[in-house]
Amino acid sequence: MPKTALKQLDFRPLIIYFFLGFSSIIVQSLLIREFLVVFFGNELVLGIIFGAWFFWISIGAQTGSRLAFQIKSLRTVFCLSILIGLFLFPLQLYLIRSVRSLLAVSPGQYIPFLPMLAFTFLCTAPFSFMVGWSFPLGSRLLDMNTSSRAITIGWLYITEAVGSLVGGLIFTFLLVGHFSSWQLGAALFLFTAFLLPLLIGKFVRRRFYCLLWVAAIAILSLLVLPFAEQANKVTLQQRWRSLGGASKLIASVDSKYENLVLAQIADQYSLYGNGQVAFIFPDPYGYANTAYFVLTQHPNPKHVLIIGDALGGLLHPFLQAPIQKLDYVQLDPQITNLVLPYLSEEQRKTLSDPRLDIFYTDGRFFLKTTSSRYDLVFLNLPDPTTAMMNRYYTREFFQEVQRVLKPGGVFAFSIRAAETYFGLEVENYAASIFQTLRRVFPHVVVSGSETNFFFASDSAGIVTVDIEILTRRFACYSTQTAYFSPYNFYLIFQPERVEFIRRALENAPNVRLNTDLQPITYFYNLLLWHRFASGINKTKSLSFVKQLSHFRLSWLIFLLALLLVVRLIFLGWRKIPRRQQSAFNALAAVAISGFAAMGFEIVLLFGFQNLYGYLYHMIALVTATFMLGLALGSLVMNHLLNKIRSGERTFIYLEALILLFALILPALLNGFASGPFAELPLTTSQILFSFLILNAGMLTGAGFPLASHLYLRHKDEIGRAAGLVDSFDHLGACLGGFLTGTLLVPVLGTVQSVYFIALLNAGGIFLWIVNLIFPRKY
Template sequence: MFTKTENSLKYSIIILGFTTLVTQIILLREFLTVFNGNELVIGIILANWMLLTAGGTFIGKYFDRVGEKMKIVVPSQILLGILPIIVVFLIYYLKNLVLPVGKMVSLTEIFIGSLILLLPFCFISGVLFTIFCSWLSSLQNTNIINKVYAWEAFGSIAGGLVFNFIFIFYLKTFFSLTILMMLNLFAAGFILFTYNKKTASYILSAITILLTILLMTNNIDRKALNFLYENQEVIFYKDTPYGNIVVTKTDDQFNFFENGVSVFSSDNIISNEENVHYAMVQHAKPENVLLISGGVAGTLNEILKYNIKSLDYVEINPTLIEIGEMLTGNLKDDERIHIINQDARIYLAKTEKSYDVVLINLPDPSNVQLNRYYTLEFFEKLKEKLNSKAVISISLQSTKNYVSKEAGQIHATLFSTLKLVFKNVIIIPGERNYFLSSDDNLSYAISSLIISKVIETEYVNKFYIDDYRIAEESRLIEDAISNHEKINYDFKPLIYFLQLKYWLSYFGHSYYLLGLIIFIPFLIIIFRLNIINFGLFVTGFSASSIEIVLIIAFQVIYGYVYQMMGIIITFFMAGLGIGSYYLIKKISINHKVFSIIQYLIGIISILIPLILLGLQNYISSSFVIHLTFIILIMIIGILTGVQFSLATKLRVSYISTIAATAYSSDLLGSAVGALLSTAFLIPYLGLIKVLLLVGIINIIAGLIILLKTKNR
């Protein structure tokens, strides 16, 4: 049984877990939005988060010498409540203050910027974990590190559930952070109260109420966004399950952003006409048209210039449709238009319709979620829904008059992938480079086709478009990419990998040198670990790698991960809690079991690819897909929780030392897994091979642990 004092600490640990989980999800989203992020940015943020928390956990053992730990815990808990608000505001405020408006953010700037901003919060949360382990274990006169670990996990579960099913739907970012502040300040006040510091507790409670009222009655979100979108009027902003939507206004033009990426702008006549007419004029008589994204921008009006029978417009996020219809007036009330709020790949798997023209108006595949529309599997599935002479259009960033090595590789990979599915593929250069594909003949003579079809346009016509110049520029691009025959797949996202290299090339970064710089320090750390902490390092590496693979695989299969990312993290924490608090009671505490858990992690990792490949056949079953991912991540969480608890029971030392070294080893492994998997392993090897590699590493680690501890 716990005393009232011990219960106050227990509640603080639960609040610690709640706060760290919600803050992590919010900060991940905010960094992605501000840095126009992709999976590499996620890896950097998570790696920095875990590195800094590991540092705080390790340093925390030196605070064990402090007699009155309340003097550390109470101020730390207060800071944990206040810091997330400050950090998120600084992310918005400093972006354009430190970096010129419109400048691409380099990898170095993202790494250093996130490291500095995350440092106070992560360091304090790490220190608190070690202090809580030491303090409660001393009060109970026994090692209860695994229980502290579990309570923190249970707090994280609560935080994840509240955030994913309440905060994201009903509250703005700073409102959510204000609730976190309130919980932490009240938790600190509760500790003061149980230690008979009642006056201080009452004062802190009064300050908490005043701060809460102040923050909730001021629109901090809009103020922060105004700093980020400088010289633009913020018209609308909302967090949705599919992404963060912001709409700004410059003069009479509305600009739509999703997760910080410019999706489209209203009244961009050149873009609207190129998106539509390059492909539409290729078909003799287009009747059924599929538009994937971009209809709000004005492309619907251009498509309706043809004598079509039906136009199916697929946009996954209904909020884009609602706000677009309200602001632009581009969504006409026409019985031929059918708006479908669904992921395009899921729609194609379910629909019985077939199409004459398919227009794919998406940004470049700078992340895995977008890459899934540029893969062999997608084009093969799309072709099943096409009529015999159908035409599809998809585009990449324009190369203008020069095709760089990196841009050439991206274009060549898309070209080769399309050629495996369609007989004819041509590239039409414009504001973007448009890849037109069909089993029928295709023509470069765009302006001539526009005349023959009597289509009224403002830009795509003989006055602005020279058919001869288009043909020459197209052949130059096609000649520049003719020697590259690599293919882009769902589970091996080559174009995404090449996009990363293209991005890094802007700043003169060497992709492989970057890998060595990251890998060598951690290799040194691994060799300095004792065998138990080595096992935890491998477990942390594996858990974070598998978690990221599952997040990306969900994107590939189901189409969006903005909400599911938080759900996956939540159920991983649920697994940690079950493994560290309940299952640890059912197993023997010895080194052999420790090695067996390592084998089990390896076996599960090797089996997951079979499950993922099988899930592609159930793309239309939302329940099956969600349940499978939840079960997989919970299993990994359970094994990780059991392994951590075993490690803390097998070590013999001071409680603070055991807690600090065990948790920091786990977190260091997680940091390496997050960074290596997103930056190198997944882009280079693909999801399936990464899982197989993680499985092999765990089996080898299990053998090493067994051999090193066979006499213990």
């Protein structure tokens, strides 16, 4: 930016916009956490939330672009818009915590896809519309002080990105888990009310009015903060009634990883993670059955690893067996803190057994880094209903388990099924896991009951469904228990039922393997979700989701080609000046950049999580690194704007770089998973992966100032230009987040998803080439 323009620039609107970016990322994070609880942690909702969030920002920016130049009291409207957005945030919290009651969904049942989609779009509207609306207003405020209009828009975009970066880091490392959503919402409103008078110069210069305003905010804080905590308690109870039914809410905690709820009904406790039951205790019969079903699959297990939920009572029967060492991997230490006071004395003593070691870390991360070898690995986690859970049912995870097993070792896990119903949804879901498992372990057996146990080994004669063999192995245990009998083997190993399930899983047609790069089981589980959902529009939702399973990349290619042909016909029919063509292409290009930004971010988040485990702080750093890339890309382009001779050619080069990055990204991800980068030390590998994320952000962030520059050549009105560019950027991000998170990655996989991003950029390059080859005078 030229020094004269920099001197003229009033930094007060930038300070406010920095805080708006800071607030928006915190509000978005809080909404995501709240949505994940009522939607049972299913990360398909992330694509919907991002899509809805960016959709309303786009609508808000579009509206602001049309009205910004008509507003006379610009500062006042700008301030009130931000305050109103934060003031309405509690309404959004109330609606989210009431959604299951409003949609008449029974406790424990899933919300169908279409009502979930409609409600998410409705509920995200207030704050995100305000974020979009304020961008053209902020541009006009800055425009009052400098003539460098494209650079002014760029600075506003950079400031928002840096504010989001700082807000995301502070939220993740300092705020989450310590304050409720209502408390954080109230604090943001009060702090914004304190800051906004900075925009009113005369107000700041009058010391008396400043002191009076500070006193008023302090008094308001004393009233609002206690009310916020009370409102949090009331709405938590309201949400719990829709989730837990008749059970009594004992405690609700927002940990770094999820919302944890401990509930009680009669003499039993239930622990919920993001609305879903993680485990129930005490349940000595159930845990004894699980333990001995698993232990007897190995002739003589000495070293055992459990990944997942075992604190409620599973550890005790395992340690009653004559094993020498038990390693237990659990992600969230808050689970122990929450459950420990309610465990029996016997269960608490189990935790001090010298054979037991507890590791609070991600299961996949533990497998990648441990040097221990085991006779038996038992995965005791929920079904792959989310992207996080699906990581534990992919071919790559099974290979990681195989690496830590001793020769003849056994791997065991279970998924829910329907004992009396084995329709297409269940068959595809279970068959995908079964056939993926058999690609890694040659010997696999499956039980037949309402819970399907999968047992796998690389050696013949180890895993078995032969009840006589299992009974002999159980008889070798010197410890007797009143909670298990060899007759219980008949509960899950009835020969006819076992044979029926084996044939169904082996012969299921057109079932795809579940991999890190193509998490199809995640989508199959969505079909199963809708089969057992309740509430309004259940049948329509199931039919709609079934149609999505037939989705093909060729459909999107055809649609893209059709749009390009229509554009060519339109250009041939209408004589459009070159600058007007450039303005249209700039809006199209920034929309493509927005799509690519969200697509890359989702793909890289999933990739990082698959490679290095669900390390919450590291995932936050992934997002922060991407936001840093957006800011750096915009900063570099902002600096170069006055030196660029041809904005059209520059955009061609930029989109070509994004296209090239998309084409090589699958190979790079494979390189980190099993290629040359996989052999590097963990820290070095993570640093190199961070450069991938940074580059993705820089490439997609550089287009925003350039698009503003090209559009302003066509219409030199900063409010309209800023609003339209911001609107199209977020419209692209809306489509990118929604399609990538809910359709492209789950159904088509990572490779085809990024190839489609490459095709989009190829289409953008084509439009610029047409503009240069067939120029028309302005």
